[in-house]
Structure formats: C-alpha cells, structure tokens
Amino acid sequence: MKTTGNALRLALAGTLASAVVLGGCGTADQPRQSAGSLTFMSGGGAYLDALDEAFLKPFAKDTGIAVHNDPTLSYAKIKTMVGAGKVTIDVTPAEGYWEIQECGKTLLPLDRTLVDLSDIDPALIQGECGAPLLTYSTAIYYNKEAYPGPDKPVGCRDFFDTAKFPGKRAVRDSAVPNPLIECALVADGVSPDALYPLDLDRAFKKIATIRKDLVFWASGAESTQLMTAGEVAMIHAWNGRAYAAIAEQGAGFAPAYGEAFLIYDTLVVPKGVRDPKAAMKLVDYMLDPARQAKLTSLIPYSPSNKKAVLTGLPAPLQEFLPETNPKVAEGVHVQDQRWWAQNADEVTRRWQAMFQG
Amino acid sequence: MTATLQAERRPGSPAPRVRGDSSAPWLLLLLPALVLLALCFVYPLARLLVASLQDPVPGVGNYTDLLRSQVFRNVLGRTFLTSAIVCLTCFVLGYPYAYLMTVVSRRTRSLLLAVVLIPFWTSLMVRTFSWLVLLQDNGVINDTLAALGVGRLELVRNTTGVTIGMAQVMLPFAVLPMYAVMQKIDRRLLRAAESCGAKPVSAFARIYFPLSLPGVAAGMSITFVVSLGFFITPQLLGSPSNAMLSQLMYTEITQLGKWGYGAAMGFILLATALIILGLVRVASRARPALAGGAK
Numbered sequence: 001m002k003t004t005g006n007a008l009r010l011a012l013a014g015t016l017a018s019a020v021v022l023g024g025c026g027t028a029d030q031p032r033q034s035a036g037s038l039t040f041m042s043g044g045g046a047y048l049d050a051l052d053e054a055f056l057k058p059f060a061k062d063t064g065i066a067v068h069n070d071p072t073l074s075y076a077k078i079k080t081m082v083g084a085g086k087v088t089i090d091v092t093p094a095e096g097y098w099e100i101q102e103c104g105k106t107l108l109p110l111d112r113t114l115v116d117l118s119d120i121d122p123a124l125i126q127g128e129c130g131a132p133l134l135t136y137s138t139a140i141y142y143n144k145e146a147y148p149g150p151d152k153p154v155g156c157r158d159f160f161d162t163a164k165f166p167g168k169r170a171v172r173d174s175a176v177p178n179p180l181i182e183c184a185l186v187a188d189g190v191s192p193d194a195l196y197p198l199d200l201d202r203a204f205k206k207i208a209t210i211r212k213d214l215v216f217w218a219s220g221a222e223s224t225q226l227m228t229a230g231e232v233a234m235i236h237a238w239n240g241r242a243y244a245a246i247a248e249q250g251a252g253f254a255p256a257y258g259e260a261f262l263i264y265d266t267l268v269v270p271k272g273v274r275d276p277k278a279a280m281k282l283v284d285y286m287l288d289p290a291r292q293a294k295l296t297s298l299i300p301y302s303p304s305n306k307k308a309v310l311t312g313l314p315a316p317l318q319e320f321l322p323e324t325n326p327k328v329a330e331g332v333h334v335q336d337q338r339w340w341a342q343n344a345d346e347v348t349r350r351w352q353a354m355f356q357g
Numbered sequence: 358m359t360a361t362l363q364a365e366r367r368p369g370s371p372a373p374r375v376r377g378d379s380s381a382p383w384l385l386l387l388l389p390a391l392v393l394l395a396l397c398f399v400y401p402l403a404r405l406l407v408a409s410l411q412d413p414v415p416g417v418g419n420y421t422d423l424l425r426s427q428v429f430r431n432v433l434g435r436t437f438l439t440s441a442i443v444c445l446t447c448f449v450l451g452y453p454y455a456y457l458m459t460v461v462s463r464r465t466r467s468l469l470l471a472v473v474l475i476p477f478w479t480s481l482m483v484r485t486f487s488w489l490v491l492l493q494d495n496g497v498i499n500d501t502l503a504a505l506g507v508g509r510l511e512l513v514r515n516t517t518g519v520t521i522g523m524a525q526v527m528l529p530f531a532v533l534p535m536y537a538v539m540q541k542i543d544r545r546l547l548r549a550a551e552s553c554g555a556k557p558v559s560a561f562a563r564i565y566f567p568l569s570l571p572g573v574a575a576g577m578s579i580t581f582v583v584s585l586g587f588f589i590t591p592q593l594l595g596s597p598s599n600a601m602l603s604q605l606m607y608t609e610i611t612q613l614g615k616w617g618y619g620a621a622m623g624f625i626l627l628a629t630a631l632i633i634l635g636l637v638r639v640a641s642r643a644r645p646a647l648a649g650g651a652k
Binding site for chain 2: 175176218222353
C-alpha cells in the first residue's frame with residue numbers, strides 16, 4: 001500500500017504543479033493594471049516606437065498616467081476579450097472598416113465631450129467609434145528600368161494596361177480593404193468621384209484582364225523588398241513603404257502619380273475598459289496637431305489633424321506625402337470605409353474565388 | 358495486488374507486467390499530464406467545436422456552407438497535397454542523410470546533427486524571408502544559374518518556393534526519428550545477408566530498408582501532420598493560388614470575425630487528418646514492419 005500512497009502523492013503534487021502552471025498562463029497575459037494606468041495595444045515594431053515617442057511617453061509625463069504597451073494587436077483578440085468580459089487594453093489604432101463593423105458591438109462610441117474632432121479632416125470621420133489618427137495611401141510606383149522610354153505610366157489606367165506597359169504588377173495579398181478594386185474601376189472608366197457603391201462585377205472583370213501579370217505582397221516589408229530587388233515592373237504599395245524602398249534603400253522606382261487611395265488608422269476604445277474616461281483622454285491627446293506633426297517626422301504617415309504643420313521633414317520624404325507634394329495630393333481619394341465595412345464578406349468571397357480557389 | 362507487487366520486486370524476474378488493479382496507483386501518475394491536456398487542449402477544442410455549431414446561428418450551417426464552397430474544397434485538397442509533397446521531399450532528402458549519420462565517425466555525426474538542427478533554432482520569419490531573398494527572380498540562386506547559362510527559373514511565389522521553404526523547416530522532424538531507428542539496426546544482418554549471397558543493393562532493400570520503416574513511418578507522420586498547419590511559409594513563398602487552409606482561417610477569424618466558420622474549417626481539417634492517419638495505421642498493421650514489429 002505504501003507504493004499506492006507514493007503514487008498518489010506524486011500524482012497530487014504533479015496535478016497541483018500543472019494547476020499552478022495553468023494559473024500562471026491565465027494571469028501572465030493580464031498584467032493587473034494599477035489604478036491610473038492605461039494599456040495601448042498596437043502591432044509593435046517601428047510603428048509602436050514612433051507612437052510611443054510622439055504620444056505615449058509625453059502623455060504619461062503630462063498626466064501622470066502610465067501607458068503600458070501591448071504589441072500584439074489582433075482584432076480577434078480584442079473581440080475575445082470583450083466577449084469574455086476581461087478587457088486588458090484601453091486604446092488601439094484600428095483600420096477604418098473594422099471600426100465601423102464593430103462600433104457598438106465590440107467598441108465604445110466615442111465620447112465627443114472628451115474627444116475633440118473639430119480639427120480632424122471630416123473626410124476621415126466615417127464611424128461613430130473611432131478618432132482618426134493618421135493616414136496613408138496606396139499608390140502606384142513603377143520600375144525605372146522597366147520603362148526607360150519617354151512614356152511613363154500614370155495612374156490606374158496604365159497599371160491595367162499591360163499592352164502599353166508590359167511586366168509584372170505587385171499588389172497586396174488581402175481582399176479587404178484592397179484599393180485594387182477601386183483602381184480597376186477607375187481604369188475601366190469610372191470617375192474616381194463616383195466610385196461608390198463599388199460595382200464588383202465590373203471591377204473583378206477588369207482585374208481578370210491582368211490576372212496573369214499579378215504577383216502579391218503579404219506584408220509591407222515584402223513590398224519594400226520587391227522594389228529594392230527590382231522584381232516587378234509596377235507596384236501598388238503604401239506610400240510610406242515606397243519612401244523606405246526608394247529614398248532610404250535606393251530602389252530604382254518612381255511614383256506613377258495619378259490616382260491613389262487614402263486610408264486611415266483610427267483610435268478605438270473597446271467596451272468594458274476599466275476607465276473609459278481616461279482612455280478617451282488618451283485618444284484626445286493623440287489628436288493634438290503638434291504631436292501629430294512630430295509623429296510624421298518619426299514615421300512616414302500623414303496626420304489626421306488639418307492644423308498639423310509639417311516642418312523640417314527630409315526633402316525626399318516630402319515627395320511622398322500629399323501634404324507636402326501637390327502632385328500626390330491631386331490624385332488622392334479617400335477610400336469609403338463604410339462601404340467596405342458592409343461588403344468585406346462579399347469582396348473576400350470573390351477575391352478568394354479568383355485568386356485562391 | 359500485494360502478490361503482484363511482490364512479484365514485481367523479485368530480482369531477476371522478467372520485465373514487470375503491470376496489469377489490472379495493481380496498475381491503478383501508477384496510472385495516477387498520468388493525472389498531471391491529463392489535467393494539462395484536458396484544460397489546455399481538450400477544453401479549448403470543445404469550445405471551438407461549440408463555436409462551429411453555434412456561431413452565428415445554431416446548427417450545422419457552417420459545415421454545409423463549407424462543403425458546398427468550391428474555394429474551401431480546393432484549398433483543403435491543396436493543403437493535403439502540399440503536405441504530402443513536403444513529406445515526400447523530406448523523405449527523399451532525409452533518408453540518405455539519416456543513413457549517413459549512422460555510418461560516419463562520431464565527430465562527423467555531431468556536425469551533421471548540428472547542420473540539421475541549426476535551422477530548427479532560427480526564427481521562422483528570418484528563415485522564410487531569407488528564402489525569399491535567395492529564390493527571387495533577381496536573387497543569388499537565379500543570378501548564378503543565369504551566369505552558368507542555365508537561365509532563370511521561377512523558384513518562388515509558386516509551389517516550388519513553398520515546398521523548399523516548408524521542407525527545410527520540416528527536415529529535422531523527418532531525419533531524427535529515422536536516425537533513431539537506423540542507429541539501432543544491427544549492421545551484422547547486412548553482412549549475414551551478403552554472406553548468404555545477397556548483393557549489397559538487395560541486402561539493403563530486403564533487410565535494412567524494411568527494418569528502418571518504423572522510423573520512416575514516424576518521421577513521415579509528424580512531417581505530414583505538422584505541415585498541414587503552415588501559415589507564414591506558404592503566405593510569403595507562395596502566391597494566393599498556393600494558399601493553405603490556415604490562411605483561409607486567418608481571414609475568416611481575424612478579418613471577417615466569423616469564428617464559427619473558421620472553427621468549422623479547423624474541425625474539417627482535423628477530422629480529415631485523423632482519417633488519413635487512421636488509414637496509414639491500418640495499412641501499417643497489414644505490414645508489421647511499419648508498426649515497429651521488426652524484432
């Protein structure tokens with residue numbers, strides 16, 4: 001019987017140990033917030049560093065409210081937290097379409113008594129739960145080696161004209177919210193000011209015409225890599241990434257100007273945060289024009305605040321931003337996130353059928 | 358019970374046979390592992406199953422929708438096909454490698470082991486991006502091929518790229534079990550076969566290879582099952598037409614918030630994988646060597 005006792009004791013000890021380990025798992029993810037601190041969730045990397053420098057550290061200094069960073073941004077995670085009633089993050093930047101989809105479900109409506117949107121570009125205020133923070137656009141850049149002649153590609157029409165400008169085109173490997181759809185319609189003759197609601201039949205028919213010339217990038221870093229290695233003739237890429245490739249890494253690409261589609265990251269507060277007022281205060285703090293201008297000097301995104309004055313930016317960067325280059329500004333159209341929020345599913349199904357099926 | 362315990366303690370007795378009631382206290386030692394499994398694996402899996410049957414509406418709608426979807430069926434088939442290709446590649450590369458490890462000196466063996474394990478300790482993202490840089494149209498490999506007059510090949514953003522990237526990740530999983538079995542094979546059996554008149558090739562094919570099959574089966578099963586869940590590698594080294602199921606699941610769950618649909622995809626993958634492994638097991642029973650019966 002002694003053996004039985006030993007086995008039993010060992011088993012109990014082991015079970016206890018695994019329970020302790022599990023308990024550790026459960027709490028490790030949820031640092032207990034001290035009163036008067038906030039947690040900011042983002043994707044990490046250079047983006048987080050810039051936000052930290054421009055907003056989060058100064059906020060802690062000015063208000064005494066410490067801001068913790070959680071670099072594991074995932075929409076699924078936020079939804080799970082809200083669903084489980086255990087919300088451990090207070091503020092996060094989200095894409096416009098997602099904010100509109102989740103407004104009132106996962107996200108708190110913006111408290112307009114605490115968050116002042118009066119200087120924010122009205123074209124960006126598309127949902128009730130988000131405070132637009134910054135913008136970037138998807139534009140066309142071409143490989144200078146691919147088109148050495150006097151005729152250079154301009155805008156969506158030439159992006160879709162493989163007879164006049166042959167060669168591979170790189171686009172983002174994601175259906176939502178991919179402005180390739182808008183670009184296809186413009187190339188097919190729709191006026192950029194009369195795009196919505198998007199005619200998906202027409203757009204996908206147009207995309208099918210260049211199907212075999214398309215290659216795909218999955219991450220911003222990969223789009224930069226495609227440009228620096230000169231792998232494609234044209235690319236539909238984010239302006240910040242094109243700047244990194246062309247100005248910083250010497251990629252032989254140039255902007256094709258013409259139509260570019262602007263999207264924005266918007267600050268949201270999930271339902272069930274411990275102190276919604278403090279979270280809204282941080283949101284409001286991040287809309288300050290001077291601090292937004294500071295952000296642009298740290299990372300190539302444009303401010304959402306119309307009063308932000310961009311000074312002292314390096315000359316090469318100025319070429320890539322609509323605020324500092326009228327040639328870029330001329331072609332920029334704001335993507336309609338309300339339409340994308342409603343049609344994300346439908347576009348995804350068609351996209352999958354065309355490319356993944 | 359007491360009698361059995363005494364029997365177990367008798368010196369020089371054959372391997373103790375723990376049977377019936379007497380094993381009960383020792384089975385308790387499984388409890389910690391079972392608790393861990395139940396809470397960290399079974400419970401979340403059950404939650405996922407419930408989600409697949411309840412979200413957004415109760416019923417089997419997610420499953421019928423999926424089975425009716427051409428895209429899903431194609432991607433599911435491709436997921437298994439890609440895993441099978443990777444599995445086969447790992448066998449072709451890994452079998453001679455594992456064999457080599459059993460015949461070289463101890464020092465060379467350590468070196469061979471290190472070579473196969475170093476990638477194992479390197480970040481998956483770093484490795485995948487490195488392959489992208491190496492394999493791209495203007496990459497080192499293609500530059501070399503062009504200089505040699507072979508001409509440039511399309512090595513990436515297609516099945517070739519995905520297979521290369523995945524096979525490199527999976528190679529240790531194939532080599533190590535094969536090596537573990539091979540090193541235990543008594544090489545005198547080969548000499549015995551040759552002394553009975555077998556040519557070396559035939560001695561290998563009829564004696565050594567069948568004895569190594571348990572290792573092959575173990576290595577191939579792990580390689581195949583783990584390959585089913587790849588995400589980053591096919592995303593970066595393939596094109597959308599190489600998409601595997603985990604990529605569809607990512608889109609459903611993180612972008613579209615359709616938990617039930619994504620969960621149902623996971624369950625169909627799990628069920629299909631279990632069926633395939635079950636079939637392999639049945640097949641291996643028919644051939645005892647595969648089931649470790651090489652005694």
